[in-house]
Amino acid sequence: MAKKLGHSIIDIRPSLVSLKVKEKDLNICKELQGLSLKNVSIKLLENNKKIYDDFGEMLFTHFGVSGPIILSGSAHLRDRNIKDVKIIIDFKPALSEQKLDDRILRDFEGEKNKDFKNSLNELLPQKLIPVIIYLSKIDPNKKVNEITREERIRLVKLLKNFELDIDDFGDIEEAIITAGGINIKEINPKTMESKLVKGLYFAGEIIDVDGYTGGFNLQIAYSTGYTAGLN
Ligand SMILES: Cc1cc2nc3c(=O)[nH]c(=O)nc-3n(C[C@H](O)[C@H](O)[C@H](O)COP(=O)(O)OP(=O)(O)OC[C@H]3O[C@@H](n4cnc5c(N)ncnc54)[C@H](O)[C@@H]3O)c2cc1C
Structure with missing residues (x-):
C-alpha cells in the first residue's frame, strides 16, 4: 500500500532469527535437534574474522541453530555474505583448554577400563556424545587408558571450537x-x-x-x- 502511494521500501529481511547450517558428512543439526544448551559461548566469524561473540543459551533445531545468543548474533549478520559465516561454539567456556584436558584426564583415570563411548556422560549432555565421538575420530570402543595425548587434545579442541558453517538466515516468518x-x-x-x-x-x-x-x-x-x- 505504501509503495502504491509513492513510498520507497528498503529491502525487507529477517532479523533476530534462527540460522540455517550447511551440513557436511554428518547431519549434525538433525542429530542434535532439540538439544538446548546453557552457559555456552559462541563466536561468529566471517572469513575467519570475528564479528560477534556472546555467552548464554542456544538450541539446535532440525535445520540449524536458534535460541537467545543465536538470535542476537543474527542481527549482526545483515548486509554480510552469510555463506562466509561460521559459528564456533565453546561447550566449556569456563575451562581453558589446559583445565578441560586436566578434567578429562581425571575422568579417564577414574575409570581406566571404560570404553571411550561410555566415558563422557559426566562431561556432556547425552545427545551431544555420539556427535562428539564421531567428530573426534577416536575409536568409540577404545579403552580410555589407551587414548593418546594427541587424541585427547583433539577432543579438547573439538569441545572448545565446535565449528558450524552457516548456510542462510532462518525463514522470515519465524523471525x-x-x-x-x-x-x-x-x-x-x-x-x-x-x-x-x-x-x-x-x-x-x-x-x-x-x-x-x-x-x-x-x-x-x-x-x-x-x-x-x-x-
Ligand atoms: C516471537 C516474538 C517475540 C518477540 N519478542 C520481543 C521482545 O521481547 N521485545 C521486543 O521489543 N520485541 C519483540 N518482538 C517484536 C515486536 O513484537 C514487534 O516489533 C512489535 O509487535 C511490532 O508492533 P507493530 O504494531 O508495528 O506490528 P504488529 O505487532 O505486527 O501488529 C500489526 C497488526 O496488524 C495486523 N494486520 C496486518 N495486516 C493487516 C490488514 N491488512 N488489515 C488489518 N490488520 C492487519 C496484524 O494482524 C497485526 O495485529 C517479538 C516478536 C516475535 C514474533
Whole structure:
C-alpha cells in the first residue's frame, strides 16, 4: 500500500532469527535437534574474522541453530555474505583448554577400563556424545587408558571450537523482527506523518527501523504509535 502511494521500501529481511547450517558428512543439526544448551559461548566469524561473540543459551533445531545468543548474533549478520559465516561454539567456556584436558584426564583415570563411548556422560549432555565421538575420530570402543595425548587434545579442541558453517538466515516468518520497510527519509519523525501523502501516518515494524533484543522493538512500536496517534 505504501509503495502504491509513492513510498520507497528498503529491502525487507529477517532479523533476530534462527540460522540455517550447511551440513557436511554428518547431519549434525538433525542429530542434535532439540538439544538446548546453557552457559555456552559462541563466536561468529566471517572469513575467519570475528564479528560477534556472546555467552548464554542456544538450541539446535532440525535445520540449524536458534535460541537467545543465536538470535542476537543474527542481527549482526545483515548486509554480510552469510555463506562466509561460521559459528564456533565453546561447550566449556569456563575451562581453558589446559583445565578441560586436566578434567578429562581425571575422568579417564577414574575409570581406566571404560570404553571411550561410555566415558563422557559426566562431561556432556547425552545427545551431544555420539556427535562428539564421531567428530573426534577416536575409536568409540577404545579403552580410555589407551587414548593418546594427541587424541585427547583433539577432543579438547573439538569441545572448545565446535565449528558450524552457516548456510542462510532462518525463514522470515519465524523471525522476531523484520529489518527494512518504509524509508524513514519519507516520514516526518516529529509526527510520523508521510512526507508524500498528507494525513497518512506510519508506526512500528512497517517502518525501516528495528532494534536489538531487549524491548527496543516494542519501544519503537509504542513510541511511533503514540506519536502518530497524538498527531
Ligand atoms: C516471537 C516474538 C517475540 C518477540 N519478542 C520481543 C521482545 O521481547 N521485545 C521486543 O521489543 N520485541 C519483540 N518482538 C517484536 C515486536 O513484537 C514487534 O516489533 C512489535 O509487535 C511490532 O508492533 P507493530 O504494531 O508495528 O506490528 P504488529 O505487532 O505486527 O501488529 C500489526 C497488526 O496488524 C495486523 N494486520 C496486518 N495486516 C493487516 C490488514 N491488512 N488489515 C488489518 N490488520 C492487519 C496484524 O494482524 C497485526 O495485529 C517479538 C516478536 C516475535 C514474533
